Amino acid sequence: MSIKEIKALTFDTGGTILDWHTGFRCAFEKAGKEHNINRDWASITNELRRKSLKSVLNLGEHSPPTYNFDGGHKKALREIISEYDLSQFTEKNIHDISYNAPHNFIVWDDFPNALPKLKEKFLCVSFTLLSFKLIIDTARKNNLSWDAVFSCEGIGKYKILPEAYETTAKWLQLDPSECGMVACHNFDLNAAKEVGFKTIFVKRPSEWGNEEPPDPDANPHHDLIVDNFKELTEKLEC
Incomplete structure (x- = not known):
């Protein structure tokens, strides 16, 4: 990658x-x-x-x-x-x-320490299906400091429509190839890759509680596959 x-x-x-x-x-x-x-x-x-x-x-x-x-x-x-x-x-x-x-909602415990490290090197934005207010509320509750929040609510096109990803790259004033989509869901990453994003799969085996996630195994075409956010900071040399 x-x-x-x-x-x-x-x-x-x-x-x-x-x-x-x-x-x-x-x-x-x-x-x-x-x-x-x-x-x-x-x-x-x-x-x-x-x-x-x-x-x-x-x-x-x-x-x-x-x-x-x-x-x-x-x-x-x-x-x-x-x-x-x-x-x-x-x-x-x-x-x-x-x-x-x-x-x-409470944040997964591997993320709060990783976000500041990632922000030293990259713009870090929430790009989400969730509402603006939900991201604001959970960011305040969990002490998360996003560089920006891009909710599909504001874009008017929801994932996995290509326009959602294209608009996010446009708002960042970046080419899609300069954006790395980070997710634990193949469907999201696959759609991002279709418009040119780099894709990073972070495993979340407990996302669905004791039930196995619908797509626990990363598609091998993703650019980076990690077990957790600590590993991601290491792989990205943050």
Whole structure:
């Protein structure tokens, strides 16, 4: 990989940086306890993730988006409530699970020490499906200092549409080849590579809790594959 070409690192944030599974699962458990409901909350959490992700991928392809990922979380949760017989959940429970929980996600513990080191050498931006407000809130909570936040909410085209990646490079005033997409998801990296980004796969074996991630093994065509962010700082000589 021609590391010398990279001037900016664009980070997938939900999953790669933030532990969504623990945050949602704990919120489900709290609501369940309130109503004396016992379910496999870990499994339901992952179903919420699948549904909400499906609701935003490629959003804006045919018409301007009418909701952001916060809306996607709420929409997916209402489907979960219907499918899993959770009608006892109140509107407050719904808000706590779909909004308060993700806006308070905790960062994976290998990232806070790595970010300042990476910033010494590269522009480091959150490039995410998640809403602007969610990234602002989680950055403040976890003491993360991004150089910029590029949410698909503002771009108007959601990953994995090529326009999302092209716009991010344009806003950075860089050629796509000067951008390194960092993610634990092959679908995101593959789309970035299609428009010319360098791609860096960071393994997150616990992203889905005890369930194996949908794509745990990095596509071998990625430019760099690392086990964690400490290794990434070493590979990038930060």
